[in-house]
Amino acid sequence: xxxxxxxxxxxxxxxxxxxxxxxxxxxxxxxxxxxxxxxxxxxxxxxxxxxxxxxxxxxxxxxxxxxxxxxxxxxxxxxxxxxxxxxxxxxxxxxxxxxxxxxxxxxxxxxxxxxxxxxxxxxxxxxxxxxxxxxxxxxxxxxxxxxxxxxxxxxxxxxxxxxxxxxxxxxxxxxxxxxxxxxxxxxxxxxxxxxxxxxxxxxxxxxxxxxxxxxxxxxxxxxxxxxxxxxxxxxxxxxxxxxxxxxxxxxxxxxxxxxxxxxxxxxxxxxxxxxxxxxxxxxxxxxxxxxxxxxxxxxxxxxxxxxxxxxxxxxxxxxxxxxxxxxxxxxxxxxxxxxxxxxxxxxxxxxxxxxxxxxxxxxxxxxxxxxxxxxxxxxxxxxxxxxxxxxxxxxxxxxxxxxxxxxxxxxxxxxxxxxxxxxxxxxxx
Amino acid sequence: xxxxxxxxxxxxxxxxxxxxxxxxxxxxxxxxxxxxxxxxxxxxxxxxxxxxxxxxxxxxxxxxxxxxxxxxxxxxxxxxxxxxxxxxxxxxxxxxxxxxxxxxxxxxxxxxxxxxxxxxxxxxxxxxxxxxxxxxxxxxxxxxxxxx
Numbered sequence: 001x002x003x004x005x006x007x008x009x010x011x012x013x014x015x016x017x018x019x020x021x022x023x024x025x026x027x028x029x030x031x032x033x034x035x036x037x038x039x040x041x042x043x044x045x046x047x048x049x050x051x052x053x054x055x056x057x058x059x060x061x062x063x064x065x066x067x068x069x070x071x072x073x074x075x076x077x078x079x080x081x082x083x084x085x086x087x088x089x090x091x092x093x094x095x096x097x098x099x100x101x102x103x104x105x106x107x108x109x110x111x112x113x114x115x116x117x118x119x120x121x122x123x124x125x126x127x128x129x130x131x132x133x134x135x136x137x138x139x140x141x142x143x144x145x146x147x148x149x150x151x152x153x154x155x156x157x158x159x160x161x162x163x164x165x166x167x168x169x170x171x172x173x174x175x176x177x178x179x180x181x182x183x184x185x186x187x188x189x190x191x192x193x194x195x196x197x198x199x200x201x202x203x204x205x206x207x208x209x210x211x212x213x214x215x216x217x218x219x220x221x222x223x224x225x226x227x228x229x230x231x232x233x234x235x236x237x238x239x240x241x242x243x244x245x246x247x248x249x250x251x252x253x254x255x256x257x258x259x260x261x262x263x264x265x266x267x268x269x270x271x272x273x274x275x276x277x278x279x280x281x282x283x284x285x286x287x288x289x290x291x292x293x294x295x296x297x298x299x300x301x302x303x304x305x306x307x308x309x310x311x312x313x314x315x316x317x318x319x320x321x322x323x324x325x326x327x328x329x330x331x332x333x334x335x336x337x338x339x340x341x342x343x344x345x346x347x348x349x350x351x352x353x354x355x356x357x358x359x360x361x362x363x364x365x366x367x368x369x370x371x372x373x374x375x376x377x378x379x380x381x382x383x384x385x386x387x388x389x390x391x392x393x394x395x396x397x398x399x400x401x402x403x404x405x406x407x408x409x410x411x412x413x414x415x416x417x418x419x420x421x422x423x424x425x426x427x428x429x
Numbered sequence: 430x431x432x433x434x435x436x437x438x439x440x441x442x443x444x445x446x447x448x449x450x451x452x453x454x455x456x457x458x459x460x461x462x463x464x465x466x467x468x469x470x471x472x473x474x475x476x477x478x479x480x481x482x483x484x485x486x487x488x489x490x491x492x493x494x495x496x497x498x499x500x501x502x503x504x505x506x507x508x509x510x511x512x513x514x515x516x517x518x519x520x521x522x523x524x525x526x527x528x529x530x531x532x533x534x535x536x537x538x539x540x541x542x543x544x545x546x547x548x549x550x551x552x553x554x555x556x557x558x559x560x561x562x563x564x565x566x567x568x569x570x571x572x573x574x575x576x577x
Binding site: 026029030034037058060061062063067070107151152153170172260390409 | 439462465466468498499500501502503504505506508509512526527528529531532533535536538539540541
């Protein structure tokens with residue numbers, strides 16, 4: 001066995017000596033080397049199911065299938081059933097041209113094979129494909145203080161901040177290996193010290209700022225650091241209710257994608273901030289003030305990647321990260337009242353709401369509201385809109401969104417919710 | 430003129446080669462996505478947001494960078510290009526290595542038997558000094574010699 005800096009248990013040493021097979025040795029070696037890259041001193045047991053980021057079998061990443069086959073041949077599985085990010089394709093609910101379909105089928109030609117591999121390794125069930133695994137309908141809901149191995153950035157920041165669980169922003173495959181071992185390296189956001197805030201964010205806006213823009217502003221400023229946010233309880237109240245939960249979900253996803261935030265604290269709202277208050281701040285913290293002018297400045301920074309700035313949008317994606325059940329109802333209600341005001345029955349732009357399969361099933365069980373949604377011309381899908389935009393034929397279309405994550409990683413153009421409502425009803429910008 | 434920098438060894442090795450430099454975060458997924466799908470034996474940077482590297486040939490080069498950014502699938506993507514034989518020869522980080530790159534070079538090393546020599550914490554001065562097309566020699570102990 002080569003020399004490692006990490007303190008290893010006898011069992012771990014045995015594995016690294018190859019006594020549990022070559023594949024298990026490689027699994028542990030990968031995790032130990034990964035931990036050593038971040039000066040981790042030991043491995044910690046994990047307390048809950050993993051959440052994987054790699055839900056898609058993109059042509060070109062066949063090495064992943066090879067590793068999966070090695071793991072399966074060695075009889076390895078995760079200790080608990082896991083969830084995974086959304087599927088890439090849903091032709092039934094997301095309109096595609098024949099050319100777009102052809103490209104999707106070529107891009108994801110190995111999808112079925114990969115999903116079979118996921119099942120053998122420990123996938124929870126056929127509906128376990130979502131970036132919001134922590135929704136009660138999905139059921140991968142950690143508890144405060146639990147140590148996890150999650151990789152999807154929006155889920156990581158939610159688990160750490162809103163729930164108070166502990167996970168680093170794990171990388172694809174490493175998170176799976178940790179799930180097989182039942183252990184993660186101890187560093188960063190898993191430690192008390194790594195969860196202290198190095199930024200004080202003072203929200204001084206006149207009204208509740210758009211969650212996606214606030215998260216974007218924070219992410220771009222602090223990058224991977226931990227912010228302590230004050231001033232939001234003026235608008236959201238103290239503690240967490242359903243509305244606050246959704247707000248924090250969207251704010252966190254934007255901070256994680258526009259920067260690399262893995263944890264934030266919100267004064268009087270998130271669990272660690274409620275318990276420890278401003279003692280979470282390090283001594284030499286920096287301060288960032290966000291007022292109405294700053295929110296406007298941040299929105300004005302977003303580049304428009306359309307060839308024709310005045311093009312009529314062909315599609316609108318709402319729900320990246322995927323919507324909660326409450327948010328689907330809320331969007332249906334808001335669109336409905338806006339249509340009524342405009343004297344219309346249907347939206348003028350193909351509008352797609354994204355949610356977890358289990359959340360969609362729950363919503364569909366309310367057949368009356370589901371019919372109302374369909375009658376307004378809205379579509380409901382389980383896909384990741386980012387994967388839709390990864391198709392070059394889709395990416396060249398003028399597509400709008402209220403998601404700052406989708407804006408960051410694609411050519412989709414960002415609008416705040418109120419503007420989205422106007423545009424999808426009116427049919428143009 | 431030669432200048433020697435010293436960093437921390439993440440994946441050790443003794444190699445030399447030609448530099449490509451990005452002063453902004455290197456988005457692994459965006460940079461290699463096109464090359465992975467086209468499979469023409471070259472890794473041409475497809476990240477339109479990276480003004481330093483866009484359209485440059487990254488195949489077998491020594492990438493000098495602050496950190497990597499983007500999707501947490503980045504490490505897996507880096508391993509995929511390494512396995513295809515179009516990955517970088519080495520990666521030299523001015524800052525502490527990030528989780529995406531760490532996963533990529535470790536997966537390549539352990540699962541594909543492809544060593545991407547990796548040194549981090551070389552300091553801001555390293556990135557200020559190094560330019561595209563320079564000859565770089567990396568030693569086992571983490572020394573990096575940059576020549577004009």
